[in-house]
Amino acid sequence: MAKLTPEQVRTLSDQFYFLGMAIGEYRYTHWDDLSLEENKELSDSQYAILKSGEDMLAFAAQLVMDEAQTSIQQIQGLTKEIQDTIKDLKNIQKAMDVAAGILVLGAAILEKNPEKIGSNLQGLLELWKSD
Amino acid sequence: MSHFIYTFGKILPGFVFPLLLASCVSLKGVREFAETATANVAHYNELGYSFLDHCEDRCRVEAIRTLDIQLELSCSCDLYSKADSVTGIFYTTIYDYLKGLGELAGKDLTSYQTDRVFEALSAEQYGPVSINESEAGAYAALSNLLSDVALTGFRKKKIAQYLEEANAPLQTLLGKFQMLISKDLKGELRFKKARLYSQYKDMMMGRTLDSDFENQSAVRTYYLSLKEIEKKEKLLDVYAKSLNEIAKGHQKLYDERNQLSLKELTQSLLGYSEEIQKLYQEFNQLNR
Numbered sequence: 001m002a003k004l005t006p007e008q009v010r011t012l013s014d015q016f017y018f019l020g021m022a023i024g025e026y027r028y029t030h031w032d033d034l035s036l037e038e039n040k041e042l043s044d045s046q047y048a049i050l051k052s053g054e055d056m057l058a059f060a061a062q063l064v065m066d067e068a069q070t071s072i073q074q075i076q077g078l079t080k081e082i083q084d085t086i087k088d089l090k091n092i093q094k095a096m097d098v099a100a101g102i103l104v105l106g107a108a109i110l111e112k113n114p115e116k117i118g119s120n121l122q123g124l125l126e127l128w129k130s131d
Numbered sequence: 132m133s134h135f136i137y138t139f140g141k142i143l144p145g146f147v148f149p150l151l152l153a154s155c156v157s158l159k160g161v162r163e164f165a166e167t168a169t170a171n172v173a174h175y176n177e178l179g180y181s182f183l184d185h186c187e188d189r190c191r192v193e194a195i196r197t198l199d200i201q202l203e204l205s206c207s208c209d210l211y212s213k214a215d216s217v218t219g220i221f222y223t224t225i226y227d228y229l230k231g232l233g234e235l236a237g238k239d240l241t242s243y244q245t246d247r248v249f250e251a252l253s254a255e256q257y258g259p260v261s262i263n264e265s266e267a268g269a270y271a272a273l274s275n276l277l278s279d280v281a282l283t284g285f286r287k288k289k290i291a292q293y294l295e296e297a298n299a300p301l302q303t304l305l306g307k308f309q310m311l312i313s314k315d316l317k318g319e320l321r322f323k324k325a326r327l328y329s330q331y332k333d334m335m336m337g338r339t340l341d342s343d344f345e346n347q348s349a350v351r352t353y354y355l356s357l358k359e360i361e362k363k364e365k366l367l368d369v370y371a372k373s374l375n376e377i378a379k380g381h382q383k384l385y386d387e388r389n390q391l392s393l394k395e396l397t398q399s400l401l402g403y404s405e406e407i408q409k410l411y412q413e414f415n416q417l418n419r
């Protein structure tokens with residue numbers, strides 16, 4: 001059996017909405033002619049029909065997912081590529097900062113200054129580990 | 132050396148600046164469009180209504196109608212939770228893509244600071260390699276400028292490639308997301324109005340209220356509730372409309388993807404951005 005499309009399910013939901021409303025209007029028009037039991041029975045049917053129409057709309061959303069699966073995967077794949085490109089571009093700055101850090105460390109070593117060597121080395125390590 | 136830098140500094144803006152300007156203009160258009168679009172898509176979190184909300188509301192109304200008192204109201208809403216997770220996936224996928232696109236066209240992404248490298252080189256300890264402080268500053272400025280020009284070109288090329296690959300699936304997603312919001316979720320509100328109408332109409336027809344005061348209070352409550360639902364409907368409409376404008380703007384970007392430096396493209400994209408911006412403000416006003 002062919003699968004229903006979201007559009008077909010939405011059309012069915014529309015029909016259920018109009019049917020539910022029509023039952024309600026019938027009850028109000030014939031309020032005095034209907035017994036309490038008859039009115040209650042019709043009222044229960046009206047709400048059950050409305051509920052089915054509402055459920056159909058929630059179901060249509062799931063059918064949309066089936067239709068859009070490929071597009072979702074394509075966009076998610078592209079977004080990953082974009083994020084990787086952004087990361088690469090950001091890494092250029094990191095490389096420049098690391099280069100500067102190495103030069104400063106070199107200067108500290110030439111100065112034979114243990115305190116500066118320690119702090120520069122620490123800074124360099126932190127920079128290297130950063131995102 | 133100083134003379135060289137002075138001369139270079141004089142002629143450099145003449146050929147690099149126009150290049151930079153052209154690049155900035157195009158990326159600016161993409162960036163502004165993507166940023167405005169991202170902000171609009173993020174309104175999803177402020178819609179104030181979901182499929183699950185609808186199911187739980189209905190469950191409560193049904194319990195009231197049938198005078199069903201339970202210690203804990205048990206509502207079967209799995210179908211509705213699943214529908215929410217579908218709209219959530221659409222939202223996240225579209226949002227992440229637009230955010231990435233905006234960031235790739237962003238202002239600061241390729242504004243590299245090489246000053247620190249040249250400052251380090253100006254340290255006297257390097258002997259023959261060392262350069263003086265003013266030369267270091269000039270080299271740094273030149274290097275920043277050139278890296279920006281080169282990488283802006285790279286970014287434009289990548290953006291054009293991503294636009295080409297993303298447009299068809301994105302148009303599909305935006306179209307379907309729009310339907311989920313304007314047909315399915317908004318459709319649930321139509322049912323909510325139908326229930327509300329029947330609930331109050333039954334009350335009036337059954338003459339269950341004693342005084343005029345009670346009757347009028349009930350009618351007032353009905354119209355206040357109706358107004359709340361209509362406000363939610365308008366919010367969903369504005370949100371769906373902004374998705375449509377985003378689709379149009381992205382289509383324009385795709386059509387002109389190989390001419391991203393054209394001023395006309397920037398101007399027409401700004402038109403879409405302005406339209407989306409208006410919808411953004413309309414949404415916020417409605418949501419007050």
